[in-house]
Amino acid sequence: MPMLCAKLLKHRPIHDKAPESGRWFAAVVEWYGRRLTWVLDRQKLTLWVATATVIVTAGLYVAIPKGFFPDQDTGLIQGVSEASESISYAGMADRQQALAVAILTDPDVKSLSSFIGVDGNNVTLNSGRFLIDLKPRDARNSNVAEVIRRLRTETANVAGVTLYMQPVQDLTLDNTVSRTQYQFTMESADPAALSTWTPRLVSALREHAELADVVSNQEDNGLAVYVTIDRDSAARLGISVGTVDNALYDAFGQRIVSTIFTQSNQYRVIMEADPSTYRSVDSLASIYVPTAGGGQVPLSAIVKVDVETRPLLINHLAQFPAATVSFNLAPEASLGAAVTAIENTERSLGLPASIKTTFQGAALAFRSNLDNELLLLVAAVLVMYIVLGVLYESFIHPITILSTLPSAGIGALLALMLAGDDLTIIALIGIILLIGIVKKNAILMIDFAVVAERDQGLTPREAIYQACLLRFRPILMTTVAAIFGALPLMFGTGTGSELRHPLGVSIVGGLLVSQVLTLFTTPVIYLMFDRIASRFRHRGTARGRGAIVDDPT
Numbered sequence: 125m126p127m128l129c130a131k132l133l134k135h136r137p138i139h140d141k142a143p144e145s146g147r148w149f150a151a152v153v154e155w156y157g158r159r160l161t162w163v164l165d166r167q168k169l170t171l172w173v174a175t176a177t178v179i180v181t182a183g184l185y186v187a188i189p190k191g192f193f194p195d196q197d198t199g200l201i202q203g204v205s206e207a208s209e210s211i212s213y214a215g216m217a218d219r220q221q222a223l224a225v226a227i228l229t230d231p232d233v234k235s236l237s238s239f240i241g242v243d244g245n246n247v248t249l250n251s252g253r254f255l256i257d258l259k260p261r262d263a264r265n266s267n268v269a270e271v272i273r274r275l276r277t278e279t280a281n282v283a284g285v286t287l288y289m290q291p292v293q294d295l296t297l298d299n300t301v302s303r304t305q306y307q308f309t310m311e312s313a314d315p316a317a318l319s320t321w322t323p324r325l326v327s328a329l330r331e332h333a334e335l336a337d338v339v340s341n342q343e344d345n346g347l348a349v350y351v352t353i354d355r356d357s358a359a360r361l362g363i364s365v366g367t368v369d370n371a372l373y374d375a376f377g378q379r380i381v382s383t384i385f386t387q388s389n390q391y392r393v394i395m396e397a398d399p400s401t402y403r404s405v406d407s408l409a410s411i412y413v414p415t416a417g418g419g420q421v422p423l424s425a426i427v428k429v430d431v432e433t434r435p436l437l438i439n440h441l442a443q444f445p446a447a448t449v450s451f452n453l454a455p456e457a458s459l460g461a462a463v464t465a466i467e468n469t470e471r472s473l474g475l476p477a478s479i480k481t482t483f484q485g486a487a488l489a490f491r492s493n494l495d496n497e498l499l500l501l502v503a504a505v506l507v508m509y510i511v512l513g514v515l516y517e518s519f520i521h522p523i524t525i526l527s528t529l530p531s532a533g534i535g536a537l538l539a540l541m542l543a544g545d546d547l548t549i550i551a552l553i554g555i556i557l558l559i560g561i562v563k564k565n566a567i568l569m570i571d572f573a574v575v576a577e578r579d580q581g582l583t584p585r586e587a588i589y590q591a592c593l594l595r596f597r598p599i600l601m602t603t604v605a606a607i608f609g610a611l612p613l614m615f616g617t618g619t620g621s622e623l624r625h626p627l628g629v630s631i632v633g634g635l636l637v638s639q640v641l642t643l644f645t646t647p648v649i650y651l652m653f654d655r656i657a658s659r660f661r662h663r664g665t666a667r668g669r670g671a672i673v674d675d676p677t
Contacts, residue, residue: 153596156643160592163644164585170648174527177641181530184537189458191546192490193295196622197261197268200292201275203227203254204303205238206339207285209346209436211250212403216240219285220252226279227256232264232271248343248436254287261619269455288337290452294620298485304337304450306459308466308483311446315438317478319344322447328473329449332465334457342447346436349405352428362416363426371413371423376402405431448484458546459490493549505529508563520653521574525566527649531641532558532634539633545626554610554630561606562638566646568595573650584654588647596643603639607632 163170205223207216220240227236233256240252258264258271266274268291279287288303298307310325312318322342329338353368373379375397382393401407408429412420439446453462463483470481483491505526512522536555540547572591576582582590613628 149597152600153593156596157589157593160589160644160647164589164647164651167648167651170645171652174530174641174645174649177534177645178530181533181537184534184541185547188537188541189546190460190490190494191458191548192486192493193293194545194548194550194622194626195269195291196293196620198292198294198620199258199261199268201254201256201258201268201272201289202292203256203287203289205240205252205254205285205287206303207250209248209250209343211284213241213249215284216250216252219282222282223254223279223285223287226282227254227275230271230275230278232259232266233257233275234259250343250436254289255292256289261617273455288339288450288452294623296486297489302448302450303339303341304452306452306462306483306487307448307450307485308481308487309441309446309448310479310481311441311444312479313444314478315445317476318342318445318447321473321475321479322449325469325473325475326449328469329451329466332462332469334454334461334465335451336454337452338449339451340447340449341437341439343436345433348432348434349408350430350432351408352430354426354428358426361421361426363413363421367413368423368427371411375411405429459487460494460546463487463491463494497552512567516570516574520657521570524570524646524650524653525563528562528566528638528642528646529559531638531645532562534641535637536630536634538637539629540626542633543625543629545629548626550623551626551630554627555634557606557631558634558638561602561635562642565595565599565602565639565642568599569646570650584651588650592643592647599639599643603635607635610635 205220207219211219217240220238224236224238227233236254236256238252238254240246240249242249246253256275258268261267264271272289272291275287275289290305310318310322319342322340326338326340329335351368351372353365355365358364358368374395377396379395380392381395384391384393397407397411401410408427409422409424411423413423413426415421439448451462451466453459475481482488509522509526512525513519516522533555536551536558537547540551545551569588569591572595573584573587576587576590577584580587610628610631613624614632615628616624
């Protein structure tokens, strides 16, 4: 840096004419000095403005919609298809293919991949997965939320299957693939109570305008075939239970009956019944079992077949049966409003004490953050007060500096609300950055004023006035540099730019409002606390003199 200064900066004699920029800045400082004098002459009005700033900031914090992470448009959509619990593999394949055809008709869809079948992520046969790749953002006119709403309409005509979609995010706290973006679980030691109350809660939540695509993973309507052996009839024919079991496994299992070896590979031979013959329960009548006498009898002669409904899957959480309820946010709805709606619905329904509900993933992190946010803010302010108190060896000056913090919040919250953004973690990071900048500006003014009072003997008003004028240039330079650094975040486009947008909005909006307030309210607050400190000093001095006069010696 010194070498660059030697090359770029040129010496200018004192008698040379000042550059145009210098005259312009001097005029700005002169204008600020006149306005500051007007404000210092009306300190009560300024204090009311500062008080109103605190009240408005608190009101905006309560009113602004709250979220966790902004929804990004990464060009990818994750979809989960769900059919009835009793569907066959072939039926699910047909419906999955029909969904794919409907999705590809959308003009903003570039390609997709899909699969069905049971694996580590897809635990039941009646569900499938989609990964939908959209065209680049510049090549389409709709964002990912609009595409999802359009795809819901296009896939609603596919009978017998429902498609749930959510945009793929760069930042996520969920470790499982679910139908929708947010989840909460219901767990109970009583599976019957869980089966009864889960559909009731899902139905009630679907009535709320803040929620969309409310669905649970409780699938209790699967079909199960119970084969009951008539042991007396089987014993008369010399048929054992193992024989019946082997016959059923040969037909519907995957028994390896032989291995074919070649010079470079080996092939396992699997025996099974012709798939075309067991499309219904009636196919059990075509299975024959050997008797002790060497004959063959139909299986239906010695067994009774019953078809009943049973759960496809019993989920557990912490060793207890559990059901996961998933939901998306409705358009223009915030996560905070959705969480509040869910909690109010739980109370209005009167869930029994045996059922415990817990948010999961991003919803759980948001709920915890919302509970601890105010406590963390108070702790941060307390730490700043202690550090500033040690720095200035005063109880008063740290309060003067910290009084600028509401001005940092009011501009950021207003800008977020005007831009239609929620108060998310990203926006909160911008507000924390604002607090640092605004606090630094107050430190610049107060530090100079304290030194001017002590070393130059200036009055408090003269000291803070001179401090504001002399520190106006570095304050303005810092503010302008921060604003220009945040503008690309605010107006940037491209994949995932939604994650950075609230950060830029909160910084730019907060700086534009907070710097104006800080430049005028901080001097007045400084003078107010100086008067309060002077009164305490005078009272202490008076008490000390009174104690000396009353001394009997």
